Amino acid sequence: MQGQLTPSFGDYELIDTGDFEKLERFGQYVTRRPEPQAIWRRSLPEGEWRRMADAAFLRDVRSDERGEWRLRPGMPPRWTVAYEYKDMVLRMRLGLTSFKHVGIFPEQAANWNFIYDNCRALASGGTFPADISGAAAAGSLLPAHDVAVPSGAGSGRDGHSATGPGRCVTPRVLNLFAYTGGASLAACAAGADTTHVDSVKQVVTWARENMELSGLDGIRWIVEDALKFVQREVRRGNRYHGIILDPPAYGRGANGEKWILEDNICEMLECCARLLEPQGAFLVLNLYSMGLSSTLARTAVRQAFGAPRTEQYGELCFTDRAGKQLPLGTYYRFTR
Template identity: 35%
Template sequence: MNISPRTVPDIAGEYNLIDSGNEMKLEQIGKYRIVRPAPQAVWTPRLSDTEWNSADATYMRSSSGGGEWKFRNQTSRKFQMLYDNIGFEIKLTDFGHLGLFPEQAHNWQWLREVIRTRMAYTNNANLNVLNLFAYTGGSSLACSQAGAHVVHLDAAKGVVDWARDNAKFSHLHDRPIRWIVDDALKFVAREARRNNRYHGIILDPPSFGRGPKGEVFKIENDLIPLLAACKEILANDAAFVLLSCHTPGFTPLTLHNELLEMVGERPGNIESDEMIIAEQDRLSAPGRLLPSGTYARWQGRDVTKPKKAEAKK
């Protein structure tokens, strides 16, 4: 098994992890400082209580499983920002999410690199990507930036519309992106019957979710059948598969083994690791990395190098 190094990507944008600890994280998001839960941050914060208490907004979870925002300063619940050259509309949702997952930035950079390498290898032949559980579209837009044809699928119409707005903000609204509201497994099964194939598949499944018609998804029961179905629509000359999740217990090794079962004997390389967010001083001095989920990703061996031009006779 190849465990990738803890590479800290140099990401340009309006997001910074300022501090973490006591199962919380202090973030700079656009012009606002926001505090949100981070169950993995079991250590002690570096900054003072004064710094933390000066945050513009704090999301507090309740014992009943919900939560609420508490505002110290006037804070917009909806605004735009740039991160890793992608435009995001940030929303302070009732369940604490913002529509941005900065821990995925390392994967976005990898997706761009793999797609551009593949397109150089094939003289810019169409590369079709399916993004399941695609949410607000960070991975979809990264693939589109690299030149891929993308199918973006989520079960919730509201978040698909949110992703479309992000595409407009990123000046990608005229690119070949199909926006689909559907149940992931049902859509994949239909694609198999239609004999449609994809050169890249991205999955970021939730621990629990519901499809548009009430279909239930439980990761412990349904991920393996979904990966088996995805195997049927993975092109023979596929370039990549990216699998990530935020479910406790689904370690890098777990995802690695599940992805290995999916790709079978296909030539290529699988790497797996934790997704991380670096505290803002990490690039200039030793600092802490906040674990924020896990991933495994496979790259087909035949796309690791651009095709060499034939020598002139």
């Protein structure tokens, strides 16, 4: 099924967009940041933007990515927001970085719900929900055609065979390019044995802080190049019930390894296909690079994994107060 996902996030609001900027509320504070997708005109006047913004990001004229924040008196450099879904409560620390980010991508809340629901279903021994709640904003997932199970199915790292309906398991979830860990927290909150991989030590430390703020524990933290990690996991014969990928367009590994999305994504997906359990499993792929569509993501994933039981793909977006929809990346996710 193709569609848009717009999550409900009480501590976040997209107030206005336009002229390549966005005005957002995170908890009680309002930020103003560049947004290359906001090609239209603002709905609110400049004076209103200035009045509302507690922090405004000023791009460095010598850099397309870096800059600095101009803060209103009383605006803290760090603060906390909460995200609630069913009986899951995640608390995350925000901060103003030199790359304009604040520590979370609120549009990913739709995927946090999906991860939580599927991990809970696995842990209870049931099948995946017919109406997967993480997709509620865009409707239920629809069955895919020509269901196929990749070859090479075998036992997991704990010696158990592939998951099937009616079997209670502790789901094993792998979060790659995991940043500050919203998806890792969702999996952990649902009872999953969660592995969090990112090549930047500082953001892994940040993710650990978010785990502690959320009253969770037990996440396995890995500071390493994501592709190198999955290659080693393949050699070890390990298996996971859920894999989450949120790759950047370009990045550097912990030891200087170069990541270029278009060059490396197929190898990454092929490795992940060998790690994912053949039944009772799910995958989430996010793409933020402008110009990369959800259809592209679907084609690449299906080539590596085969046809799934259910699938959904489309855009992640939020709508501002004037009704303008801002696309914030594409996603593809499946269950099998």
